[in-house]
Amino acid sequence: xxxxxxxxxxxxxxxxxxxxxxxxxxxxxxxxxxxxxxxxxxxxxxxxxxxxxxxxxxxxxxxxxxxxxxxxxxx
Numbered sequence: 917x918x919x920x921x922x923x924x925x926x927x928x929x930x931x932x933x934x935x936x937x938x939x940x941x942x943x944x945x946x947x948x949x950x951x952x953x954x955x956x957x958x959x960x961x962x963x964x965x966x967x968x969x970x971x972x973x974x975x976x977x978x979x980x981x982x983x984x985x986x987x988x989x990x991x
Contacts, residue, residue: 917975917987919951920944926983930958934966937988941972944990949975955983963988 923940925933933954940950952963960977963986967974975987 918949919987920948922951922953925952925954925956925959927955929956930962932956933959934962937963937986938966938970941970941988941990946990948990950988950990952986952988953980953983954986959986960984 921940921944923936925936928936933952933956937950937952944950952959954963964974966972967988971991973989973991975989978985
């Protein structure tokens with residue numbers, strides 16, 4: 917899947933991946949996709965939960981070398 921912006925949160929612990937994703941999403945246009953790279957296992961819980969509260973669309977998670985990649989569409 918295509919993404920518009922990527923942020924690297926590998927090595928950062930909770931809650932930093934969510935906080936950085938939130939900050940980046942605020943500056944994005946509706947419909948753009950953010951890819952968040954994170955190694956903290958809590959991101960798998962925190963990012964979908966954040967999207968549920970913010971109204972943004974959580975598009976899924978894939979495993980990458982050193983962590984996971986999460987896709988979020990700005991609503």
